[in-house]
Amino acid sequence: MPHRSSVPASWRLQENRYSLVGTTCECGECHMPGRRVCECGNEKLESLEFCGLGEIVSYTTIHVAPAGFSGPYHIALIRLEEGPVVTGIVTGDDISVGKKVKSVFRRLYTDGQEGLITYGFKFELM
Protein backbone atom coordinates (compact mmCIF):
# COMPACT_ATOMS: atom_id res chain seq x y z
CA MET A 1 0.00 0.00 0.00
CA PRO A 2 2.35 2.72 -1.13
CA HIS A 3 -0.27 5.43 -1.63
CA ARG A 4 -1.54 6.19 1.80
CA SER A 5 1.77 6.25 3.60
CA SER A 6 4.21 7.65 1.06
CA VAL A 7 6.18 10.67 2.24
CA PRO A 8 5.55 12.87 -0.84
CA ALA A 9 1.81 12.06 -0.85
CA SER A 10 1.47 13.01 2.81
CA TRP A 11 3.60 16.12 2.35
CA ARG A 12 1.48 17.35 -0.59
CA LEU A 13 -1.70 17.18 1.48
CA GLN A 14 -0.12 18.58 4.63
CA GLU A 15 -1.57 22.09 4.48
CA ASN A 16 -5.09 20.89 3.68
CA ARG A 17 -5.05 18.15 6.26
CA TYR A 18 -3.29 20.00 9.08
CA SER A 19 -5.42 23.08 9.14
CA LEU A 20 -8.57 22.39 7.10
CA VAL A 21 -7.51 24.63 4.24
CA GLY A 22 -9.56 24.55 1.06
CA THR A 23 -10.36 27.06 -1.65
CA THR A 24 -12.83 29.85 -2.30
CA CYS A 25 -14.06 31.50 -5.50
CA GLU A 26 -15.25 35.02 -6.29
CA CYS A 27 -18.66 33.54 -7.22
CA GLY A 28 -19.18 32.76 -3.54
CA GLU A 29 -18.58 29.01 -3.64
CA CYS A 30 -16.02 27.44 -1.35
CA HIS A 31 -14.50 23.96 -1.55
CA MET A 32 -13.11 21.53 1.00
CA PRO A 33 -11.04 19.62 -0.07
CA GLY A 34 -9.67 22.46 -2.19
CA ARG A 35 -10.08 22.41 -5.95
CA ARG A 36 -8.27 23.86 -8.94
CA VAL A 37 -11.48 24.64 -10.87
CA CYS A 38 -14.73 26.01 -9.43
CA GLU A 39 -18.11 24.69 -10.58
CA CYS A 40 -18.53 28.11 -12.30
CA GLY A 41 -15.40 27.42 -14.38
CA ASN A 42 -13.09 29.87 -12.62
CA GLU A 43 -9.52 28.59 -12.25
CA LYS A 44 -8.24 31.49 -10.11
CA LEU A 45 -9.18 30.29 -6.64
CA GLU A 46 -7.93 31.60 -3.28
CA SER A 47 -7.01 29.55 -0.22
CA LEU A 48 -9.55 29.50 2.57
CA GLU A 49 -9.09 28.21 6.09
CA PHE A 50 -12.34 26.71 7.31
CA CYS A 51 -13.43 27.47 10.87
CA GLY A 52 -13.73 23.76 11.71
CA LEU A 53 -17.29 23.82 13.00
CA GLY A 54 -19.85 21.55 11.40
CA GLU A 55 -22.81 19.21 11.75
CA ILE A 56 -23.12 15.45 11.20
CA VAL A 57 -25.11 14.62 8.04
CA SER A 58 -24.62 10.86 8.28
CA TYR A 59 -22.22 8.49 10.02
CA THR A 60 -21.07 4.91 10.26
CA THR A 61 -19.02 2.87 12.67
CA ILE A 62 -16.36 0.85 10.88
CA HIS A 63 -15.97 -2.60 12.44
CA VAL A 64 -14.15 -4.39 9.61
CA ALA A 65 -11.22 -2.08 8.94
CA PRO A 66 -8.79 -1.90 6.04
CA ALA A 67 -5.10 -2.73 6.45
CA GLY A 68 -3.41 -0.33 8.90
CA PHE A 69 -6.56 0.55 10.85
CA SER A 70 -8.34 -1.19 13.68
CA GLY A 71 -12.04 -0.80 14.31
CA PRO A 72 -14.40 0.18 15.68
CA TYR A 73 -14.20 3.89 14.85
CA HIS A 74 -16.76 6.45 13.65
CA ILE A 75 -16.59 8.10 10.24
CA ALA A 76 -19.09 10.81 9.31
CA LEU A 77 -20.14 13.13 6.53
CA ILE A 78 -19.85 16.58 8.11
CA ARG A 79 -21.41 19.72 6.70
CA LEU A 80 -18.98 22.53 7.53
CA GLU A 81 -20.41 25.87 8.61
CA GLU A 82 -19.15 27.43 5.35
CA GLY A 83 -21.16 24.90 3.27
CA PRO A 84 -19.03 22.05 1.89
CA VAL A 85 -19.38 18.50 3.21
CA VAL A 86 -16.25 16.55 4.19
CA THR A 87 -15.58 13.01 5.34
CA GLY A 88 -13.92 12.73 8.74
CA ILE A 89 -13.25 10.50 11.71
CA VAL A 90 -15.35 11.51 14.71
CA THR A 91 -14.16 10.93 18.28
CA GLY A 92 -16.59 10.47 21.15
CA ASP A 93 -19.36 7.97 21.70
CA ASP A 94 -22.76 9.61 21.59
CA ILE A 95 -22.87 10.15 17.83
CA SER A 96 -26.06 10.91 15.88
CA VAL A 97 -27.28 12.78 12.79
CA GLY A 98 -27.54 16.53 13.42
CA LYS A 99 -24.93 16.68 16.22
CA LYS A 100 -22.44 19.57 16.17
CA VAL A 101 -18.73 18.84 15.85
CA LYS A 102 -15.47 20.80 15.76
CA SER A 103 -12.23 19.86 14.04
CA VAL A 104 -9.17 18.82 16.01
CA PHE A 105 -5.64 17.91 14.94
CA ARG A 106 -4.87 14.23 15.52
CA ARG A 107 -2.83 11.27 14.36
CA LEU A 108 -4.68 9.65 11.42
CA TYR A 109 -2.60 6.67 10.47
CA THR A 110 0.61 4.88 11.44
CA ASP A 111 2.40 2.83 8.84
CA GLY A 112 3.64 -0.02 11.00
CA GLN A 113 5.86 0.42 14.09
CA GLU A 114 8.59 2.45 12.45
CA GLY A 115 6.75 3.92 9.48
CA LEU A 116 5.49 7.38 8.71
CA ILE A 117 2.85 8.80 11.02
CA THR A 118 0.20 10.75 9.14
CA TYR A 119 -1.50 13.58 11.02
CA GLY A 120 -4.62 15.46 10.02
CA PHE A 121 -8.04 16.69 11.07
CA LYS A 122 -10.58 14.65 12.95
CA PHE A 123 -13.79 15.91 14.51
CA GLU A 124 -14.83 15.95 18.14
CA LEU A 125 -18.46 15.87 19.27
CA MET A 126 -19.34 19.18 20.95
Add this chain to the structure above:
Amino acid sequence: MRNVAVVGVGQTKFGEHWSMSLRDMLTEAGNAAIADAGIERSSIESLFVGSMSPGRYSGQEHIGPLAADALRLGNIPATRFEGACASGSLALRTAYIDIASGRHDTAIVLGGEKMTDVNGSEAITTLAAAGDQEWEASIGLTFAGLYALMARKHMHDYGTTLEQMAAVSVNNHKNGINNPNAQFRSPITVEQVLASSMVADPLRLLDCSPITDGSAAMILMSEERAKALDNPVWILGSGQGSDTLALHDRMSYTEMMATKAAAKEALAEAGISIGDVGALEVHDCFSINQIIALEDLGFCKKGEGGKFVEDGKIALNGEIPVNTTGGLKAGGHPVGATGVRQAIDIVKQLRGDSVNQINTEKGMTLNIGGSGATAVVNIFGKEME
Protein backbone atom coordinates in the same frame (compact mmCIF):
# COMPACT_ATOMS: atom_id res chain seq x y z
CA MET B 1 -25.77 2.66 -35.86
CA ARG B 2 -26.37 -1.02 -36.62
CA ASN B 3 -28.29 -3.54 -34.53
CA VAL B 4 -26.12 -5.73 -32.32
CA ALA B 5 -26.90 -9.20 -30.99
CA VAL B 6 -25.62 -11.31 -28.12
CA VAL B 7 -25.03 -14.73 -29.68
CA GLY B 8 -23.09 -16.57 -27.00
CA VAL B 9 -22.58 -16.47 -23.23
CA GLY B 10 -20.38 -18.31 -20.75
CA GLN B 11 -18.96 -18.03 -17.25
CA THR B 12 -16.98 -19.79 -14.58
CA LYS B 13 -18.71 -20.73 -11.39
CA PHE B 14 -18.40 -17.78 -8.97
CA GLY B 15 -16.68 -18.52 -5.66
CA GLU B 16 -13.20 -19.21 -4.32
CA HIS B 17 -11.07 -20.73 -7.03
CA TRP B 18 -7.72 -21.47 -5.41
CA SER B 19 -6.73 -23.67 -8.35
CA MET B 20 -7.41 -21.05 -11.04
CA SER B 21 -5.56 -17.84 -11.95
CA LEU B 22 -7.18 -14.78 -13.57
CA ARG B 23 -5.84 -16.09 -16.90
CA ASP B 24 -7.40 -19.53 -16.30
CA MET B 25 -10.79 -18.02 -15.44
CA LEU B 26 -10.88 -15.59 -18.39
CA THR B 27 -10.00 -18.51 -20.68
CA GLU B 28 -12.66 -20.81 -19.24
CA ALA B 29 -15.38 -18.16 -19.54
CA GLY B 30 -14.25 -17.11 -23.03
CA ASN B 31 -14.13 -20.68 -24.28
CA ALA B 32 -17.62 -21.29 -22.90
CA ALA B 33 -19.01 -18.21 -24.70
CA ILE B 34 -17.34 -19.19 -27.99
CA ALA B 35 -18.77 -22.72 -27.71
CA ASP B 36 -22.22 -21.38 -26.81
CA ALA B 37 -22.18 -19.12 -29.90
CA GLY B 38 -20.96 -22.00 -32.07
CA ILE B 39 -18.45 -19.81 -33.88
CA GLU B 40 -14.80 -20.21 -34.85
CA ARG B 41 -12.39 -18.25 -32.68
CA SER B 42 -10.81 -16.90 -35.87
CA SER B 43 -14.03 -14.97 -36.60
CA ILE B 44 -13.55 -12.77 -33.48
CA GLU B 45 -12.26 -9.34 -34.50
CA SER B 46 -11.95 -7.41 -31.23
CA LEU B 47 -11.71 -8.07 -27.48
CA PHE B 48 -12.96 -5.99 -24.56
CA VAL B 49 -12.20 -7.04 -20.99
CA GLY B 50 -13.41 -5.41 -17.77
CA SER B 51 -11.37 -5.73 -14.58
CA MET B 52 -11.08 -3.39 -11.62
CA SER B 53 -7.68 -4.09 -10.18
CA PRO B 54 -5.76 -7.05 -11.60
CA GLY B 55 -2.60 -5.09 -10.69
CA ARG B 56 -3.35 -5.17 -6.97
CA TYR B 57 -5.17 -8.49 -6.83
CA SER B 58 -2.86 -10.48 -9.11
CA GLY B 59 0.14 -8.21 -9.76
CA GLN B 60 -0.83 -8.25 -13.44
CA GLU B 61 -1.77 -5.26 -15.61
CA HIS B 62 -2.21 -5.30 -19.39
CA ILE B 63 -4.82 -8.04 -19.40
CA GLY B 64 -6.31 -7.18 -22.82
CA PRO B 65 -3.54 -8.96 -24.69
CA LEU B 66 -3.27 -11.51 -21.87
CA ALA B 67 -6.83 -12.62 -22.60
CA ALA B 68 -6.41 -12.51 -26.39
CA ASP B 69 -3.22 -14.56 -26.07
CA ALA B 70 -4.75 -17.15 -23.73
CA LEU B 71 -7.80 -17.52 -25.99
CA ARG B 72 -5.59 -17.77 -29.11
CA LEU B 73 -7.25 -14.81 -30.83
CA GLY B 74 -4.13 -13.65 -32.66
CA ASN B 75 -3.34 -10.01 -33.25
CA ILE B 76 -6.81 -8.48 -32.82
CA PRO B 77 -7.23 -5.25 -30.79
CA ALA B 78 -7.61 -6.22 -27.12
CA THR B 79 -8.26 -3.62 -24.43
CA ARG B 80 -9.01 -3.53 -20.71
CA PHE B 81 -11.73 -1.25 -19.30
CA GLU B 82 -11.86 -0.03 -15.73
CA GLY B 83 -14.76 1.61 -13.93
CA ALA B 84 -14.39 -0.04 -10.51
CA CYS B 85 -17.30 -2.48 -10.00
CA ALA B 86 -18.86 -1.30 -13.30
CA SER B 87 -15.85 -2.42 -15.35
CA GLY B 88 -17.65 -5.40 -16.91
CA SER B 89 -20.59 -3.35 -18.17
CA LEU B 90 -18.20 -0.72 -19.49
CA ALA B 91 -16.41 -3.38 -21.55
CA LEU B 92 -19.76 -4.67 -22.82
CA ARG B 93 -21.03 -1.19 -23.66
CA THR B 94 -17.84 -0.36 -25.54
CA ALA B 95 -17.98 -3.62 -27.52
CA TYR B 96 -21.60 -2.80 -28.38
CA ILE B 97 -20.55 0.61 -29.71
CA ASP B 98 -17.67 -1.03 -31.63
CA ILE B 99 -20.03 -3.40 -33.46
CA ALA B 100 -22.87 -0.88 -33.83
CA SER B 101 -20.49 1.62 -35.42
CA GLY B 102 -19.60 -0.83 -38.18
CA ARG B 103 -15.93 -1.05 -37.21
CA HIS B 104 -16.10 -4.80 -36.44
CA ASP B 105 -18.67 -7.59 -36.90
CA THR B 106 -17.82 -9.98 -34.05
CA ALA B 107 -16.41 -9.12 -30.62
CA ILE B 108 -15.75 -10.97 -27.41
CA VAL B 109 -16.52 -9.30 -24.09
CA LEU B 110 -14.90 -10.58 -20.91
CA GLY B 111 -14.99 -9.60 -17.27
CA GLY B 112 -12.92 -11.06 -14.49
CA GLU B 113 -11.43 -10.58 -11.05
CA LYS B 114 -9.22 -12.85 -8.97
CA MET B 115 -9.78 -11.55 -5.45
CA THR B 116 -8.73 -14.37 -3.11
CA ASP B 117 -5.00 -14.40 -3.85
CA VAL B 118 -4.66 -11.51 -1.36
CA ASN B 119 -5.81 -11.57 2.27
CA GLY B 120 -9.14 -10.11 3.37
CA SER B 121 -7.84 -6.78 4.63
CA GLU B 122 -5.80 -6.22 1.45
CA ALA B 123 -8.93 -7.02 -0.61
CA ILE B 124 -10.88 -4.45 1.40
CA THR B 125 -8.11 -1.86 0.94
CA THR B 126 -8.12 -2.45 -2.82
CA LEU B 127 -11.92 -2.10 -3.05
CA ALA B 128 -11.73 1.16 -1.07
CA ALA B 129 -9.57 2.60 -3.86
CA ALA B 130 -12.78 2.84 -5.91
CA GLY B 131 -13.57 5.78 -3.65
CA ASP B 132 -11.39 8.87 -3.19
CA GLN B 133 -7.96 7.68 -2.03
CA GLU B 134 -6.87 11.06 -0.64
CA TRP B 135 -10.06 12.06 1.19
CA GLU B 136 -12.00 8.86 1.92
CA ALA B 137 -9.88 5.70 1.85
CA SER B 138 -6.86 7.37 3.50
CA ILE B 139 -8.76 7.98 6.74
CA GLY B 140 -9.98 4.39 6.99
CA LEU B 141 -13.30 4.62 5.16
CA THR B 142 -14.10 1.26 3.55
CA PHE B 143 -16.37 0.50 0.66
CA ALA B 144 -18.95 -0.91 3.06
CA GLY B 145 -18.52 2.29 5.07
CA LEU B 146 -19.47 4.47 2.08
CA TYR B 147 -22.69 2.51 1.60
CA ALA B 148 -23.30 2.56 5.35
CA LEU B 149 -23.24 6.38 5.20
CA MET B 150 -25.90 6.21 2.47
CA ALA B 151 -27.92 3.63 4.40
CA ARG B 152 -27.93 5.73 7.58
CA LYS B 153 -29.05 8.81 5.63
CA HIS B 154 -31.79 6.81 3.89
CA MET B 155 -33.00 5.51 7.24
CA HIS B 156 -32.89 9.02 8.73
CA ASP B 157 -34.68 10.77 5.84
CA TYR B 158 -37.23 8.11 4.81
CA GLY B 159 -37.60 5.76 7.76
CA THR B 160 -36.10 2.83 5.89
CA THR B 161 -35.62 -0.05 8.32
CA LEU B 162 -32.94 -2.66 8.94
CA GLU B 163 -35.58 -5.31 8.21
CA GLN B 164 -36.29 -3.78 4.79
CA MET B 165 -32.60 -3.81 3.89
CA ALA B 166 -32.34 -7.40 5.14
CA ALA B 167 -35.27 -8.32 2.86
CA VAL B 168 -33.03 -7.51 -0.13
CA SER B 169 -30.50 -10.14 0.92
CA VAL B 170 -33.27 -12.63 1.71
CA ASN B 171 -34.76 -12.18 -1.79
CA ASN B 172 -31.41 -12.53 -3.52
CA HIS B 173 -30.38 -15.61 -1.55
CA LYS B 174 -33.70 -17.26 -2.35
CA ASN B 175 -33.10 -16.63 -6.06
CA GLY B 176 -29.59 -18.06 -5.86
CA ILE B 177 -30.68 -21.51 -4.67
CA ASN B 178 -31.29 -22.85 -8.20
CA ASN B 179 -28.21 -21.20 -9.70
CA PRO B 180 -25.32 -23.67 -10.10
CA ASN B 181 -22.89 -20.76 -10.74
CA ALA B 182 -23.79 -18.92 -7.51
CA GLN B 183 -21.31 -18.61 -4.65
CA PHE B 184 -24.03 -19.15 -2.02
CA ARG B 185 -27.04 -21.38 -2.63
CA SER B 186 -28.61 -21.38 0.81
CA PRO B 187 -31.69 -19.45 1.90
CA ILE B 188 -31.32 -16.90 4.72
CA THR B 189 -33.85 -15.16 6.96
CA VAL B 190 -34.27 -11.55 8.05
CA GLU B 191 -33.36 -12.67 11.58
CA GLN B 192 -30.10 -14.19 10.36
CA VAL B 193 -29.18 -10.97 8.54
CA LEU B 194 -29.89 -8.91 11.67
CA ALA B 195 -27.83 -11.29 13.81
CA SER B 196 -24.80 -11.41 11.48
CA SER B 197 -21.61 -9.62 12.49
CA MET B 198 -21.36 -5.84 12.09
CA VAL B 199 -19.22 -4.64 9.16
CA ALA B 200 -19.95 -0.91 8.97
CA ASP B 201 -22.91 0.09 11.10
CA PRO B 202 -25.77 -0.21 10.05
CA LEU B 203 -24.56 -2.75 7.47
CA ARG B 204 -23.93 -6.29 8.67
CA LEU B 205 -22.12 -9.17 7.00
CA LEU B 206 -25.28 -10.48 5.30
CA ASP B 207 -26.01 -7.01 3.86
CA CYS B 208 -22.71 -7.24 1.96
CA SER B 209 -21.76 -9.06 -1.24
CA PRO B 210 -18.80 -11.40 -0.80
CA ILE B 211 -15.20 -11.46 -2.05
CA THR B 212 -15.27 -13.69 -5.12
CA ASP B 213 -13.18 -15.15 -7.92
CA GLY B 214 -14.84 -15.46 -11.30
CA SER B 215 -15.11 -14.55 -14.93
CA ALA B 216 -17.94 -14.07 -17.41
CA ALA B 217 -17.92 -13.69 -21.20
CA MET B 218 -20.19 -12.96 -24.12
CA ILE B 219 -20.00 -12.82 -27.91
CA LEU B 220 -21.52 -9.82 -29.71
CA MET B 221 -22.28 -9.79 -33.41
CA SER B 222 -23.65 -7.44 -36.04
CA GLU B 223 -27.21 -8.03 -37.24
CA GLU B 224 -25.93 -9.10 -40.64
CA ARG B 225 -23.91 -11.99 -39.20
CA ALA B 226 -26.17 -12.83 -36.27
CA LYS B 227 -29.22 -13.56 -38.43
CA ALA B 228 -27.65 -16.86 -39.46
CA LEU B 229 -27.44 -17.99 -35.81
CA ASP B 230 -30.05 -19.46 -33.44
CA ASN B 231 -31.77 -17.48 -30.76
CA PRO B 232 -29.91 -14.15 -30.77
CA VAL B 233 -30.83 -11.60 -28.09
CA TRP B 234 -30.61 -7.95 -29.09
CA ILE B 235 -28.99 -5.03 -27.32
CA LEU B 236 -31.61 -2.28 -27.46
CA GLY B 237 -29.77 0.51 -25.67
CA SER B 238 -26.86 1.47 -23.47
CA GLY B 239 -26.15 4.39 -21.18
CA GLN B 240 -23.33 5.55 -18.94
CA GLY B 241 -23.19 8.27 -16.31
CA SER B 242 -20.65 9.70 -13.88
CA ASP B 243 -20.70 11.63 -10.62
CA THR B 244 -18.17 13.08 -8.19
CA LEU B 245 -15.58 10.52 -7.10
CA ALA B 246 -16.08 11.28 -3.42
CA LEU B 247 -19.47 10.71 -1.81
CA HIS B 248 -19.20 13.94 0.22
CA ASP B 249 -19.23 16.11 -2.91
CA ARG B 250 -22.66 14.84 -4.10
CA MET B 251 -25.89 16.81 -4.11
CA SER B 252 -27.64 13.86 -2.44
CA TYR B 253 -26.47 10.87 -0.39
CA THR B 254 -29.57 8.78 -1.08
CA GLU B 255 -29.82 9.21 -4.84
CA MET B 256 -27.33 8.42 -7.63
CA MET B 257 -27.32 10.94 -10.44
CA ALA B 258 -25.00 8.70 -12.49
CA THR B 259 -27.70 6.00 -12.48
CA LYS B 260 -30.33 8.48 -13.61
CA ALA B 261 -28.13 9.74 -16.45
CA ALA B 262 -27.26 6.20 -17.60
CA ALA B 263 -30.87 4.99 -17.48
CA LYS B 264 -32.13 8.05 -19.34
CA GLU B 265 -29.65 7.51 -22.17
CA ALA B 266 -30.29 3.76 -22.43
CA LEU B 267 -34.10 4.06 -22.34
CA ALA B 268 -34.05 6.82 -24.97
CA GLU B 269 -31.90 4.73 -27.28
CA ALA B 270 -34.14 1.69 -26.80
CA GLY B 271 -37.22 3.85 -27.31
CA ILE B 272 -38.98 2.31 -24.31
CA SER B 273 -40.07 3.41 -20.84
CA ILE B 274 -39.02 1.83 -17.57
CA GLY B 275 -42.40 0.11 -17.31
CA ASP B 276 -41.51 -2.00 -20.37
CA VAL B 277 -38.65 -3.66 -18.50
CA GLY B 278 -39.71 -7.09 -17.25
CA ALA B 279 -36.49 -8.46 -15.74
CA LEU B 280 -33.97 -6.42 -13.84
CA GLU B 281 -30.44 -7.01 -12.61
CA VAL B 282 -29.27 -4.30 -10.23
CA HIS B 283 -26.05 -3.76 -8.32
CA ASP B 284 -26.66 -5.14 -4.81
CA CYS B 285 -23.05 -4.80 -3.62
CA PHE B 286 -24.74 -3.76 -0.37
CA SER B 287 -28.44 -4.24 0.42
CA ILE B 288 -29.13 -0.49 0.56
CA ASN B 289 -27.89 -0.11 -3.01
CA GLN B 290 -30.65 -2.33 -4.40
CA ILE B 291 -33.21 -0.12 -2.64
CA ILE B 292 -31.62 3.08 -3.96
CA ALA B 293 -31.40 1.57 -7.48
CA LEU B 294 -35.11 0.69 -7.57
CA GLU B 295 -35.94 4.28 -6.63
CA ASP B 296 -33.48 5.91 -9.03
CA LEU B 297 -34.65 3.77 -11.96
CA GLY B 298 -38.23 4.81 -11.22
CA PHE B 299 -39.80 1.50 -10.13
CA CYS B 300 -40.97 3.31 -6.99
CA LYS B 301 -40.76 6.79 -5.49
CA LYS B 302 -37.68 8.06 -3.64
CA GLY B 303 -37.85 6.79 -0.10
CA GLU B 304 -40.25 3.94 -0.86
CA GLY B 305 -37.70 1.36 -2.03
CA GLY B 306 -37.52 -0.39 1.33
CA LYS B 307 -41.27 -0.94 1.45
CA PHE B 308 -41.27 -1.99 -2.24
CA VAL B 309 -38.84 -4.79 -1.40
CA GLU B 310 -40.52 -5.76 1.86
CA ASP B 311 -43.88 -6.05 0.06
CA GLY B 312 -42.46 -8.68 -2.29
CA LYS B 313 -42.68 -6.55 -5.43
CA ILE B 314 -39.22 -7.76 -6.53
CA ALA B 315 -39.89 -11.49 -6.09
CA LEU B 316 -39.88 -13.86 -9.08
CA ASN B 317 -43.68 -13.58 -9.26
CA GLY B 318 -43.72 -9.90 -8.25
CA GLU B 319 -44.26 -6.64 -10.12
CA ILE B 320 -40.62 -6.51 -11.31
CA PRO B 321 -38.46 -9.59 -10.64
CA VAL B 322 -35.01 -8.37 -9.53
CA ASN B 323 -31.73 -10.30 -9.45
CA THR B 324 -33.49 -13.51 -10.46
CA THR B 325 -30.40 -15.70 -10.06
CA GLY B 326 -29.10 -14.29 -6.77
CA GLY B 327 -27.53 -10.94 -7.64
CA LEU B 328 -24.14 -9.98 -6.26
CA LYS B 329 -25.12 -11.00 -2.74
CA ALA B 330 -25.75 -14.71 -3.32
CA GLY B 331 -24.24 -15.07 -6.77
CA GLY B 332 -20.93 -13.50 -5.80
CA HIS B 333 -19.15 -10.33 -6.87
CA PRO B 334 -15.88 -10.86 -8.75
CA VAL B 335 -15.80 -7.12 -9.36
CA GLY B 336 -14.86 -6.86 -13.05
CA ALA B 337 -16.98 -9.85 -14.04
CA THR B 338 -20.21 -8.66 -12.43
CA GLY B 339 -21.56 -6.45 -15.23
CA VAL B 340 -21.06 -9.19 -17.81
CA ARG B 341 -22.62 -11.79 -15.48
CA GLN B 342 -25.67 -9.52 -15.01
CA ALA B 343 -26.04 -9.29 -18.80
CA ILE B 344 -25.71 -13.07 -19.16
CA ASP B 345 -28.55 -13.63 -16.72
CA ILE B 346 -30.80 -11.19 -18.58
CA VAL B 347 -29.88 -12.82 -21.92
CA LYS B 348 -30.79 -16.23 -20.47
CA GLN B 349 -34.16 -14.89 -19.32
CA LEU B 350 -34.81 -13.65 -22.86
CA ARG B 351 -33.60 -16.87 -24.50
CA GLY B 352 -35.82 -18.87 -22.17
CA ASP B 353 -33.07 -20.83 -20.45
CA SER B 354 -32.80 -19.19 -17.02
CA VAL B 355 -32.65 -21.33 -13.89
CA ASN B 356 -35.54 -19.21 -12.59
CA GLN B 357 -37.41 -18.53 -15.81
CA ILE B 358 -39.86 -15.64 -15.91
CA ASN B 359 -41.88 -14.44 -18.87
CA THR B 360 -40.55 -11.19 -20.30
CA GLU B 361 -39.66 -9.47 -23.58
CA LYS B 362 -37.11 -6.95 -22.26
CA GLY B 363 -34.53 -6.85 -19.51
CA MET B 364 -32.14 -4.30 -18.00
CA THR B 365 -28.87 -4.32 -16.10
CA LEU B 366 -27.63 -1.58 -13.76
CA ASN B 367 -23.96 -1.88 -12.81
CA ILE B 368 -22.47 0.69 -10.41
CA GLY B 369 -18.83 1.59 -9.83
CA GLY B 370 -17.53 2.91 -6.53
CA SER B 371 -20.09 4.70 -4.37
CA GLY B 372 -21.94 5.77 -7.54
CA ALA B 373 -19.25 7.65 -9.48
CA THR B 374 -19.85 5.39 -12.50
CA ALA B 375 -23.14 3.79 -13.57
CA VAL B 376 -23.83 1.75 -16.69
CA VAL B 377 -27.27 0.63 -17.85
CA ASN B 378 -27.67 -1.88 -20.68
CA ILE B 379 -31.05 -2.95 -22.13
CA PHE B 380 -31.73 -6.22 -23.94
CA GLY B 381 -34.72 -7.54 -25.91
CA LYS B 382 -36.03 -10.70 -27.57
CA GLU B 383 -36.79 -8.72 -30.72
CA MET B 384 -34.79 -6.11 -32.59
CA GLU B 385 -35.71 -2.44 -32.15
